[in-house]
Amino acid sequence: MRQRRFVGLAVLVVALLAASGCTVQRYWGGSAGSGGSGEAKIGLVTKTDTNPYFVELREAAGAAAAAQGAEFGALAGQFDGDNDGQVRAVENLMQQGVNTILITPSSSTGVLAALDRARQAGVLVIALDTATEPAEAVDATFATDNVEAGRQQGAYVKAALSGAAPKLLMVDGTAGSSVDRERHSGFLEGIGLADNAPEIIGRTNANGDQSLAQQGVENLLQRTTDVNAVYTMNEPMARGTFQALDGRGLAERLTMGSIDGGCEGVTGVRDGEYAATVMQFPKKMAEQGVAAAVEYARTGAKPEGFVGTGSVVVTDRPMPGVESQTTEWGLRNCWGDQS
Structure with missing residues (x-):
């Protein structure tokens, strides 16, 4: 009987959310709950439901x-940067x-008011993958150290330039977005350049999207093809960039x-589309976030602060001074636990 009631409510909420522009997986009914009830009810809000990284998470x-x-x-939001969609998602989950x-916030600041309302209602809020600004806007963050991941990419590219x-x-x-800024600054630290350095001959924003990356890089290449290094913020954009460069x-x-560090991205490294990727571990983020949610429901105890989930350079062209793993290792571990 209880399961049938959840199914009926799910159908109703799917219809309501379709009208609001959110995408949905599954729902239940009731008002926002707090910790110590013993029954964990967990809602996840991702940036999109199409990016393979967020699908895995x-x-x-x-x-x-x-x-x-x-x-x-x-x-999920309808696209990377859909703050309004994420706000509606948070409000729907509370209801x-x-x-x-x-939550993996599309903007480090765009959903803060909604998250504050959730916390005031007794809901535990945990950021996955992307930190909020300020960090104290959530109870805890389980994520990659994005500055370090960018630094690893930059150090590799610098070493490869010999x-x-x-x-x-x-x-x-x-x-x-905080992820964009942190990876960007980390890369520049790793390669040893300032943000206004003349060695940066072109830049484009692609919102995490493969097609936008291809279009943006094609536009840059109309100005110059004298390029020896490329930074990409994530693998969908790396695939689009490869198409533009290969053309x-x-x-x-x-x-x-x-x-x-998704399996498709590691395969791209193996096949020579790009030289290296820095693997993240969204499975670990998700599992640790769920474990914290279950503990909160059981005891009322909340996690605190930033919990790093690691990052590893994956390449078949290792460089001196840059710790890395092969694509064979990468395909065994893509987006999973470090081993």
Whole structure:
């Protein structure tokens, strides 16, 4: 009987959310709950439901919740940067009675008011993958140290240039997001350049999207093809960048790095589309977030602060001074636990 009631409510909420522009996985009914009730009701809000990285994070969270007997639902913005969609998702989750919200905020500041309302209602709020600004806007963050991941990519590209001066294109993500800014600054630290350095010969924002990256890089290449290094903020943008470079016969003449570490991205490294990627571990983020949610429901205890989940350079062209693993290792571990 209880399961049938949840199914009926889920159908109703799916219809309501379709009208509001959110995407939905599963729901239940009730008002926002607090810790110590013993029953974990977890809602996840990701930036999109199409990027493979967030698909993996959602599936890992759902599997972890099922393994621990917790109820679970997932919503997403319609695109990377859809702050309004994420705000609606948070509000819908509160209406459905969750006691924990896990969120990968599209903007580090765009959803703060909604998260504050959730916390005031007794909901545990945990950021996954992307930190909020200020960090205290959530109870805890389980994420990659994005500055360090960017620094690892930059150090690799610098080593691969073997002393040659960089002629660098930078393919950034969503302007204003903390992930974009942190990876960008970390990369520049790793390669040893200031943000206004003349060695940066072009830059474009692609909002994490493959097609936008291809278009943006094609536009940059109309100005110059004298390029020997490329930074990409994530692997979908690396794939778009590769298409643009390959169309000009440039892909094999330069060093490109990226960040994510999905199986498709590691395969791209193995196949020579780009030289290296920095693997993240969204499965670990999701599992640790769900474990904290279950503990909160059981005892009322909340996690605190930033919990780093690690990052590893994956390449088949190792460079001196840059610790890395092979693509064979990467394909065994893509987006999973470090081993």
